[in-house]
Amino acid sequence: MKHIFKTIIKTSILFLAILLFNGCETTDLEVKDSPNGVKPSAADTDLFLNAIQLRLADFITGLEGSGFKGMSEIGMEAVRMTHGFGPSYRELNDPGDFNQVWGTAYSSILADIRSMTPISIENGQFTHVAIAQIIESYVMMTLVDFFGDVPYTEAIYGTEGNFNPKADSGASIYEAVDLLLIDAISNLNKEEFSSPKLDLYFNGNENKWEKLANTLRLKLHLQQKLVNQSTSVSIINTLINGNILILDSADDFQFQYSANSSAPDSRHPYFEKNFGGSGPSSGFYFSNYYMNLLANNYSTADPRTRYYFYRQVSNFSDASVVTKECSTQNKPSYYSAEDVFCTVPNTNGFDGFWGRDHLDNDGIPPDDQYRTLFGAYPVGGPFDDDSDRNVSGSDAPDEGFLGAGISPIMLSSFTNFMLAEAALTLGTTGSAGTYLENGIRTSISKTTNFGLDLAVASFIPSPSYIDNYVAEVMTAYNMGSDNIKLKIIAEQYFIALWGNGIEAYNTYRRTGQPNDLQPAHDLSDPGVFVRSHWYPAAAADNNKNITQKSDVTTPIFWDKNPEGFVD
């Protein structure tokens, strides 16, 4: 027996010796750091700032190559700039549709900001800190605008084990965001030790960032005008007097995409989804209401029409039960005489605007070659020169600016429309009419300048055409009641907002204008308008402190408008 155990021990020692000599990697239990990433201590603040800036664009405009809808698209669908499926407002969106914006906002943008900021402060990189603060405030105010109460003070504490961050009230987040913007401005005015290596928005111009911060404060307080009017008035007046606002196109806050189609695809996501070469995305029918607003609201079409939309057909001769089922149906009785139904009428010489009615829930017919698609502005598509080409086929990726479009986030025209609304409804400094006209003209010139290289000379609106158009709008404005005035401001803001559904969705709920949006296609009563969206499934399903809403009728804290205010 003894002998045996000796042998066992000897053999075991031999075995261990073989292992130690030959295969110590076999018994090494310390392989714990992943070779598929780098250690967090290797983080670089400039690379963080790039991530934060890029993800902001994703948050707003979505991401190519996937079903990732950005905030803008979600907003545009509700207010009839683009078409949303229904048939009711409950079904306009699914809680799962918001997982990506939610994830981008928190686990990308905010998480990176929380990691970058302490290092940047230590490094004395105050511009990094300020840019992050401005972006954080934009993201948080947008989340409040769409979802209501959302986590903020307890957000990004996963590393501390808080997996159920409670939601803060929208009002308290607005308050915190306002302070954050003020702090950002003070950080911009500090002497930094090193500037960002790359700034995709303002190329490191701190003055422009300061203008943005002030303009966001303007937006924030205009938004709250129904909650605390006097504060809104005084702050807006202070901002106007300070005159550090985005009022010049050169200061526009926008994200510039490029024509680079792969590794990585850096084109405008809407371009990729519509001109990718495999047919336009079913998510991008344009609203008949919105196209009609541009084409037929006045006696001449809006000068931006050819830049915004590209018509693949010049009329509706191909509309049939197959390609456009509604063309065989009667206009529902609950549509008013002014409401467009199914097709956009040819009043001002634009025929063939092939879009969809609000909340039309039908399947996708074979109409790729008929649908009206994006034009040059802002996604970088083709300019509508009446050529009526099929731009939905496999050659589509070569259209227009090849997708080198922009995502308009906060433009000088937007500031003017906000100031117009403030002057009209709050009596803040300045003339509402002047702001309105400035807004229209700034937007028209931005659009036409943007599309200049693509536009065919004969279709470029002449200065007199533009003047006449503006004059007609201003006449209608000047002659109208306050309500009509507000409607015209909102309509013109909607037009200038093409590509940005965030401000349109906010404006509609804040002002109730334009009050003649198209009714739902399938249902006379599609339910209460989306006063706030479902909580993202990612939050409602995983965070015990967030309970899914029972419907989409709960207004945001700043929306004190009555039930049934908008539909």
Add this chain to the structure above:
Amino acid sequence: MKTKFTMILTLFMALIVQTTFAQEKTVSGIVSDENGLPLIGTTVLIVGSSSGTTTDFDGRYAIKAKTGDVLSYSYVGYSTQNITVGASNTIDTSLQPDNTLDEVVVTAQGIKREKKSLGYAVTTLKSEKIEQKSEGDIARVLNGKIAGVNITSSNGLSGSSTNIIIRGYSSVTQSNQPLFIVDGVPFDSGTNGQSNFLDGSTESSRFLDLDPNSIASVSVLKGLSATVLYGSRGGNGVILITTKNSGTKNSVKKTEVSINQSLFLSNAILPKYQDNYGGGFHQGFGFFFSNWGPRFDRTDDDGIGNAAQYTGNDSSNGNAILSHPFNYIGDQTLVSGFDDVRNQPYEYKPYNGVEEFFRTGVVKSTSINIKGGSDKTSFNANYGRLEDEGITPGNKLSRNTFSIGGSSVLSNKFTVSGVFNFSRTKYISPPNAASFGSGTGFDGAGVFGDLLYTPRSVDLSNIPFQALDGRSLYYRSGNDIQNPYWTVNNAFTTQNTDRFFGSTNLSYALNDWSNITYRLGLDSYTELNSYGQNRGGVDGEVTGIFRTISARNTIWDHSVIWNANKDLSDDLNLQVIAGINSRRDTYEQDGIESTGQLVFGTLKHFNFTTSSSKNSFRNADDNDIAFNSESNQVGIYASIGLGYKDYLFLNLAARNDWYSTLETENNSILYPGASVSFIPTSFAESIKGDVLNYLKIRAGYGTSAKAPLAFNTRNVLGINARDLVTTDGTVVSSNSVSNTLGNPDLKPEKISEIEFGIDSRLFNRLTLNLSVYEKTTQNLITNRTLDNATGFNSTLVNIGEMQSKGLEIEYDLNIIKPVENGFSFNLSGNFNANETTVTELAEGTDNIILTSSVIGEAANYAVEGEAFGVLLGTTILRNDQGEKVVGNNGQYLTNNTPTIIGDPNPDWTTSLIPNISYKGFRLSAQLQYRHGGDIYSTTAASLIGRGVVDADDPICRECNYILPGVKQDGTPNDIAITATNVGFQTYSGGPNELSIFDGSTIRLQEVSLSYNFSNAVLSKTPFGSLSMSISGNNLWYKALNFHGDLNYDTNASSTGVGNGQGIDFITGPSARRYGFSIKATF
């Protein structure tokens, strides 16, 4: 002379007889089992005398006997064999297992044990149940043969992956796939999916590299008390495979060659399509992708005559003639050069495009086995070849396997043995991305998605599928559907694998009752994967895509095992196994993806404009192709077995493992186990009789653990070197906090199982074995999806508990007992019921999704208090009274809150295997029944929803329907909708709950008729044995709760290998296989 001769002869004969009878000689030989392994301790007796002996460690015996004596060889678990002593002094024999009584089985670490001594259930299948099958995939061969083992294919492609679950699930997020041990060492059975299943699961499961024809036996260790010695890896059950190469420990002097040749054909099992109506909506014609158009046999009111495309009727057969769809293609550059086609009349009639799309598959398999040896050395060599051309064009699997094994007893008490296997598997298939009833949902193309529900009026076979410049071409004006023929001609995935695996054993006999063994296992394979699609497709990358990924997986496994078996006294036997084991797993992959094809048709990286190291089919946070993983595990284990007399057996075992995948504080875990077996029929002989022949009562307790995969305990920083390219060409890089939160406190999951069972034999003809078990997993490693507001998307945590309970019955009944050359009828089978329940989840976690999910489609979840994997999806909105609510358009409103709509776990499954033999003929079959188990079937929803299969034969398409329910105001619904709306909007486009079907299925899995030529016939031939068989697989089935015309096969799941089940995103048709096989030995 004649008389004289006779006399001499008589004398001579008498002499011989006299001599023979008188001469006592020494007869010696070797007794082996059916696999050639020596049977130690076989009793050899001279019948009618008291003299006898037993065989030694090598199975050898020597006995003094006279010619004409009858030697009786007996060994427990084997049929006693009688052999008359003849002229030869050597009698080697092999005993056949008496599977109706007790048998010897292979248990953990390859130790052979008498089955009666085991306190747990082990099922063993011998080679004859595995070889000569039409499936080259060992797991699919096992389907239905073993109680408690659930096997599902991913789809109908030959070579696709196979999911194996033994005794239910025990983990939510970790793998539930069993451990494969081949010839004593671990064998990687992973499925290295290169993209999410939603983009197609075409990758094979790596047990495909095993040739079933080379397998001598398969033992399945189901319970944890059986698998304790394998540690955590064995926690999902162990499939122990002994190849013919390792079964050569004794010497077979005669060289034996056996050849096995099979040829099988296969056919797709397709839905029965209706032939009354063609493409369109609401009886209006259109070149749509839905089949709710006009009747084929009517041209009057509302019919095809009203269609804009209608040009008249064919004078010969009366069919309506349409102008060709090419006239309506929006982008006319697609059809340039097809003027002749464009001008052809297009008959409006039912075409059999789908039926014609699939082909007859051919499976050819060859296997050659040679064994031989000398006194102390033996060897076995095997070559196998499989060629499996699937029913889907473009799908082919071919496999070559070479293996050789041998052993030698050296003079210095050492025994050396080894097995060496090489296999080369080539696999090609069209991509099969998941479809939700309209094209493919995500990045890849799919061959089945836009095929199965092709409208009847589409002439799929004859419409040109490719434009002159290579682009996909089809009949729709927008050309927005990729032609399935274009897909199979221009898109493919391949996986070519070279694999070496083998083991070496060096054993030293310390004395006659113990030995020490060093065992080295090496399993290493290289997979070359590719995915490609030429430019001009509709689904996926339009500019063309080509991705190659090479992956290498290696397992090094070292063990030192001390094995002792000693009789402590006449009544008490002690068996001890003690071992040290270390295992290292490494996986590395690298590759490149190119887009922007230059020359159409050439899929090589040089022909593409852009290359990237990212896989565009994966999410941005997980898309680096290059990927490494390594993990090490060290374990020590011991098992002590005590046998008292022949009726009480106790086994105690424990193993401790240390893992590299956990932080040091949590990386060690001990799992003990114990089992006891008591045999009343041996304890009290009095109860043994003609009614109760044998009874064993057993109980086992076992534990195991599951360690997480590598690199989950620490955070990393994600780097994206190319996040954006700006207008001036600047490449923008970024770094970002990882979206997955590392958890340094992560611990292994702990599983424990208690099992009771009875093995019995009754009436001398019925063997009945029964097991019940309850398995509990604690500290579940849960991939907790986090609210992103935490800063992370998910983290692994140890929270939650789940429990499996089950019942397994295996039986074997000799209705007519076999007699030589007579008629016999045997019925065997099994029954299996398992219920896995999630008993606890992390606080705050309502549910955990088990697979990738798709917005708007049902998915598998773990929900506290519910069966594991319940299907959650959208439902019809119901009011407070529970009534279904209809909207103003007459359609159901949808409740988007994920709600339980089905349980995909079958309630129970059973197999019945009748076996009839007469003379050399043998007729056997395998019938299977699955009860319950819900399936979320997009196939069913889209076939019926798009109107190609009549749900209700024939559905009144011209009628209006009012959906049962109430309107939003609570009044009964009175809004009429068309049949098209019922089918297309409600059925296929409506709430998920309408696409849930109960999966109960009855199936004729196998039938075979074989003939064994008798020795008498063969004696004049060079053959040692010769048998022929015809057999069929999956010959007939019926999913009882699916509409009959769908011919829907429930044995597939789009989720592939993993923890999902019951999800069908158009898996493609299954195949019926039948063929011929011949086996001969020389």
